[in-house]
Amino acid sequence: MLLGLYNYWVVIVLMMVGFYIVIAHGNLIKKVVGLSIFQTSVFIFYISMAKVDGGSAPILAEGIKQYSNPLPHVLILTAIVVGIATTALALALAVRIKEAYGSIEEEEIQKKDNQIC
Amino acid sequence: MLTHLPILQVIVPLMAAPLCLLLVRPRLVWLFTLIASGFTFLISSLLLQQVMTSGTIIYELGGWEAPWGIEYRIDQLNAFLLLIISAISTVVLFAADTSIRQEIPADRHTLFYVLYLLSLAGMLGIVATGDAFNVFVFLEISSLSAYALIALGKDRRALWASYQYLIMGTIGATFILIGIGLMYQMTGTLNMDDLSRRLPEVAQTRTVFTAFAFVIVGICLKLAMFPLHLWLPNAYAYAPSIVTAFLAATATKVAIYLLIRFTFSVFDFSFSFTHIPLQILFVVLGLTGIFVASTTAIYQTNVKHLFAYSSIAQIGYMIVGFSVSTVAGLTATLLHVFNHALMKGALFLALGAVMYRIGSVQLTQFQGLGRQMPLTMAAIVIGGLSLIGVPLTVGFVSKWYLILAAIENGWWPVAVLILLGSLLAIVYVWRIVEAAYFKLPPDGRESIKEAPLSFLIPIWTLVIANIYFGVDTRLSVQVAQAASQSLFGVSP
Amino acid sequence: MAFLVGVAFAIVRMKDLLAVIMLLGIYSLLSASFFVAMDAADVAFTEAAVGAGISTLLMLVTISMTGRSEHPVRHKPLLALAVVIITGSLLIYGTLDMPYFGSAEAPIHQHAAPRYINDSMQEIGVPNIVTSVLASYRAFDTFGEVVVIFTAGIGVLALLSVVRRREYTINDDSFNHSMHEQHLILRIVTKMMIPFILLFAFYVQFHGDFGPGGGFQAGVIFASAVFLYTMLFGTSTARQVINQSFIQLLAATGVLLYGSVGIVSLLIGKEFFDYSALSADPITGQHLGILLIELGVGITVASIMIIIFFNFVGRRNNLQHKENEGD
Numbered sequence: 001m002l003l004g005l006y007n008y009w010v011v012i013v014l015m016m017v018g019f020y021i022v023i024a025h026g027n028l029i030k031k032v033v034g035l036s037i038f039q040t041s042v043f044i045f046y047i048s049m050a051k052v053d054g055g056s057a058p059i060l061a062e063g064i065k066q067y068s069n070p071l072p073h074v075l076i077l078t079a080i081v082v083g084i085a086t087t088a089l090a091l092a093l094a095v096r097i098k099e100a101y102g103s104i105e106e107e108e109i110q111k112k113d114n115q116i117c
Numbered sequence: 118m119l120t121h122l123p124i125l126q127v128i129v130p131l132m133a134a135p136l137c138l139l140l141v142r143p144r145l146v147w148l149f150t151l152i153a154s155g156f157t158f159l160i161s162s163l164l165l166q167q168v169m170t171s172g173t174i175i176y177e178l179g180g181w182e183a184p185w186g187i188e189y190r191i192d193q194l195n196a197f198l199l200l201i202i203s204a205i206s207t208v209v210l211f212a213a214d215t216s217i218r219q220e221i222p223a224d225r226h227t228l229f230y231v232l233y234l235l236s237l238a239g240m241l242g243i244v245a246t247g248d249a250f251n252v253f254v255f256l257e258i259s260s261l262s263a264y265a266l267i268a269l270g271k272d273r274r275a276l277w278a279s280y281q282y283l284i285m286g287t288i289g290a291t292f293i294l295i296g297i298g299l300m301y302q303m304t305g306t307l308n309m310d311d312l313s314r315r316l317p318e319v320a321q322t323r324t325v326f327t328a329f330a331f332v333i334v335g336i337c338l339k340l341a342m343f344p345l346h347l348w349l350p351n352a353y354a355y356a357p358s359i360v361t362a363f364l365a366a367t368a369t370k371v372a373i374y375l376l377i378r379f380t381f382s383v384f385d386f387s388f389s390f391t392h393i394p395l396q397i398l399f400v401v402l403g404l405t406g407i408f409v410a411s412t413t414a415i416y417q418t419n420v421k422h423l424f425a426y427s428s429i430a431q432i433g434y435m436i437v438g439f440s441v442s443t444v445a446g447l448t449a450t451l452l453h454v455f456n457h458a459l460m461k462g463a464l465f466l467a468l469g470a471v472m473y474r475i476g477s478v479q480l481t482q483f484q485g486l487g488r489q490m491p492l493t494m495a496a497i498v499i500g501g502l503s504l505i506g507v508p509l510t511v512g513f514v515s516k517w518y519l520i521l522a523a524i525e526n527g528w529w530p531v532a533v534l535i536l537l538g539s540l541l542a543i544v545y546v547w548r549i550v551e552a553a554y555f556k557l558p559p560d561g562r563e564s565i566k567e568a569p570l571s572f573l574i575p576i577w578t579l580v581i582a583n584i585y586f587g588v589d590t591r592l593s594v595q596v597a598q599a600a601s602q603s604l605f606g607v608s609p
Numbered sequence: 610m611a612f613l614v615g616v617a618f619a620i621v622r623m624k625d626l627l628a629v630i631m632l633l634g635i636y637s638l639l640s641a642s643f644f645v646a647m648d649a650a651d652v653a654f655t656e657a658a659v660g661a662g663i664s665t666l667l668m669l670v671t672i673s674m675t676g677r678s679e680h681p682v683r684h685k686p687l688l689a690l691a692v693v694i695i696t697g698s699l700l701i702y703g704t705l706d707m708p709y710f711g712s713a714e715a716p717i718h719q720h721a722a723p724r725y726i727n728d729s730m731q732e733i734g735v736p737n738i739v740t741s742v743l744a745s746y747r748a749f750d751t752f753g754e755v756v757v758i759f760t761a762g763i764g765v766l767a768l769l770s771v772v773r774r775r776e777y778t779i780n781d782d783s784f785n786h787s788m789h790e791q792h793l794i795l796r797i798v799t800k801m802m803i804p805f806i807l808l809f810a811f812y813v814q815f816h817g818d819f820g821p822g823g824g825f826q827a828g829v830i831f832a833s834a835v836f837l838y839t840m841l842f843g844t845s846t847a848r849q850v851i852n853q854s855f856i857q858l859l860a861a862t863g864v865l866l867y868g869s870v871g872i873v874s875l876l877i878g879k880e881f882f883d884y885s886a887l888s889a890d891p892i893t894g895q896h897l898g899i900l901l902i903e904l905g906v907g908i909t910v911a912s913i914m915i916i917i918f919f920n921f922v923g924r925r926n927n928l929q930h931k932e933n934e935g936d
Contacts, residue, residue, distance in 0.1 A: 005704050005705070005707065005709065005710065006710075007710040008704045008707065008710065009701060009704065010611075010613075010614060012697055012700045012701055012704070013614060013697070014613060014614060014617055015295075015697070015700070016693045016694075016696065016697040016700075017614075017617040017618065017620075017621060018617070019288070019693055019696065020621065020686075020689060020690070020693045021620065021621055022284060022288065023686075023689040023692065023693070024686035024689035024690070024693075025679070026679075026680070027626070027679040027680065028280065028675075029626055029629075029668065029671060029672060029675060029679070030626070030629065030679050031284060032668070033620060033629055033630070033633050033668070034620075035284065035287055035288075036633060036660075036664065037617055037620065037633070037636060038288075038291060039287075039291055040636065040637065040640050040656075040660060042291055042294055042295055042298070043640070043652070043656070044613075044640055044643060044644075045295070045298060046298050047643075047644055047647045047649045047652060048647060048710060049298065049301075049302050049715075049717065050647065050648075050649065050717075051647045051648060051710065052712075052718060053712070055648060056648055057648040057649070057650045057821075058648070058725075058726065058737075058738040058739055059650070059736055059737045059738065059739075059819075059820065059821070060729075060730055060736040060737075060738060061736070067648075067726050067738070068647070068648040068649070069717055069718055069722045070722065070725055070726070070738040070739045070742050071307075071717070071721060071722055071725065071742060072298075072301075072649075072717075073649050073651055073652050073739045074739055074742045074743045074747060074750070075250055075307075075750075076649070076652050077651060077652055077655055077739070077743060077754075077825065078250075078254060078750055078751065078753070078754040079253075079294065080652070080655050080656055080659055080660065081655075081659070081754050081757060081758055081825060081910075082253075082254070082257045082754065082757050083659075083660075084659050084660070084663055084664055084758075084761075085257070085261060085757045085758050085760065085761030086257070086261065086283070086287050086761070087664055087667065087668075088667055088761050088762075088764075088765055088917050089261055089264055089265065089283065089761050089764045089765065089768075090280065090283055090284075090287075091667055091668065091671045091921075092764065092765045092768040092769050092920075092921070093264075093268060093276055093279055093280045093283065093768065094280070094671060094675055095671055095674050095675060095768075095769065095921070095924060096268070096276050096768055096769070097273075097276050097277060097280060098674060098675040098676070099928075100273035100276055101273065101277070104675050104676065105679075105680045107680075108680075109277055113274060113277070121875055121880075121881065124871075124875075124880075124881040125875075128868065128871070128872070128881065131756060131868065132864075132865065132868045132872075134756075134759075134864075135759065135860070135861035135862075135864040135865050136861070136865065138857055138858065138860075138861040139858065139861060176880065177880055178748070178749045178880060178881055178882050179745060179746065179747075179748050179749065179880060179881070179882040179883050179884070180879060180880045180882075180883035180885065181745070181746050184720070184721050185721055185724055185725065185746050186746050186747065187747055187749045187750060224770075225767055228763055228766055228767040229767070231763050232760070232763055232764065232767065235756065235759075235760050235763070238756075242753070248750075250750060251749065251750055251753065254750055254753035254754060254757065255753055257757050258753060258756050258757050258760055261757060261760045261761055261764060262760050262763075262764070264764065265760070265763065265764030265767050265768065268764075268767075268768055269767060295700070299703060299707075301717060302707055302708070302715070302716070302717060303706075303707070303716060304716055304717075304720070305715075305716035305717040305718070305719060305720030305721055305722070306720055306721055307721075315716075315720075319706075319716075322706035323702055323703055323705050323706045324703045324704065324705075324706045324707050325706075326703070327699055327700060327702060327703025328703070330699060331699075
């Protein structure tokens, strides 16, 4: 059982590293990096699901009998694009925040906000 | 064409969005957006009519049947929500041209409308679809456009609020994605109807339990259910007024829809409520949310913040109705979805009018506004009364049904707590009324004119709807009841 | 796999953002190679182009504006650690009942997938099964995906676009001339390579039916040719080649093209995105439909990537001009 699920467990560790970076680090760019790792690890998880032992890439060709499942591939292609869209928007926000607040560290931004109120 | 209504519902705003870029003058873009939204409303009314008379509508995209293709599945529940979303969108847009002239730089106006239409299309797409992964894709469309719309706010805190919302929202969406993946892993399908048939076989596995947990947590992040509500107050307070009016009345409703859809239709009722102690958890979190949020609202100096916290409390009421998990409880929740959209839509639009005239929504600036902007303040008062739950307003109807549902279920303490929550609402509404009517305007403020017609018309449309549906409850109750009955598998 | 974990942990500890971004690029590339090992050729292609390419590029441009290092967190992130551990444990608990890795008996290989694998050749006639699922069976999801990237582009425009002033263009030109002497070799080599990159982009676009490829990958490769040109020849020159409003129109056209294919199906009387309506022979209809929508995807992706890049760089140039004026 250990060997059969090992792959998935490693992926879960990766997901959690990404998740940790997002919530624990204060630098806005670092958070985006963490989000990226988190999302990419979910992709790896889905793709691991799709693999069939002894199968090959799902492109029909002569002589190949076993194919790996194409559906997760399609889903992940979409998810990758969604991921980059989110990253681009997050980075644009970070640039604007830097211009407006002079900093991209969560603590400093919150301090500046509290000073105004 | 009539058979294609389900997809047209989403395609009209979706294609209108890039078309906006082809139009040159911003005024024209506004008109175009308004017409597109109007069409969307028309389609949703036709759809609701169709569904109420002939039952669930199924539409196979690409001609491929599910689960190999994606299908749209419209039943009473989604038709109801489609109506609410498109109605609010159209009404709010009336005031958009005037409002954004003050709040958003002129060169961004066209982009604003593009994003608005994308957000609308995204939300409609989430509600109309019958495919779980399609939900994720359209969730991201509506979320990304919402982040961008919020960030257009004048105050720099809008940027920070948008970023926080982005982070929390993306975590939520990724959780939902993980949940979908786990469900797919165990059943081999993404179609929600198919899932509901295949999940019971594997329902006892730990994987399905985990899938459920991740999907629900992800949805609750989007829903701003206590304690995952931290992104909402700032996002609503600092976004441009039209954006707040639109999102406050629609975005969280879509999340409630997803919650109901996943717990009742995908994972069926027995799994969600008996296998997992969801009832207790949600009733506790819902009630805590009501009290914490209402109390926080009382101490706010920024009126937009005040109403944002009030929204979190209202979401708490919807969660409580949901957790009662009877036909009556669900009817109450759906009624509150409808009513809250009307209430908050009107309130935030009115705040938008105030912002337009005096450039601020601080409570201190509200002093004397009762005399200077009588129609706008009257709208706010009626909205406030609706929040409290005074008879003759729409808020009373949903509170009534909610309390009845709780009592029917034997949950007397819950009914009492709901009433206490309304008392708290009285306090924060009174603060505004007191400032507006019983205090003198701050020094140095010349006479302010009443809000322009472009604001007053939509505000009062919503206010009158507030009162009308508070008195003649047939339409809303009928649809809400039909929807919850179909979810419980009882034929109406 | 172990490499991935190592890289991930290294990212957590490092404070120098430049190093972090480079490591993230490596993480993406490692993931892409993992995808190849998992038989996911299209996905690997896309991940490499998008994750390792575009993502890294955008982050680098961002830190050139926001600062290179991260301030250390002052308080101990115990709550974060607790949340992460609970979530991770829940996930691991969830995997305990999952079918084993690589097992052919798993439900997902029994239910929907067999039809895709066995019947797609007759129903659609395209060897790359991923393309037939993406572009036909689940074409609406892909439409949503195009709209997502369009939304992000509009969002970035709304956040970062600046009105360019005439003096800036003049300053940029003199900057370009000085660059010319310094990077002569790079410029000449780039000029030779760009046509090949563009050609490759077109190849990927149209060959997606038969091998890994398709609209997204093609769009990204096309855009990267433009990025290369911009990096070496300066933004003002690049803007002369590619006009801002034109590229926005192009992005809109791509989305509209995709949607129009669906609308044509509607007008003919069939469901939205039912390609068999496009031609007398359903298989030809499928081919035509897939071709058109992939084109729409490619156009939109390329334009949006260019828009995003230009806006980030434009903002940066704006910042630099402001700093120069302040001196």
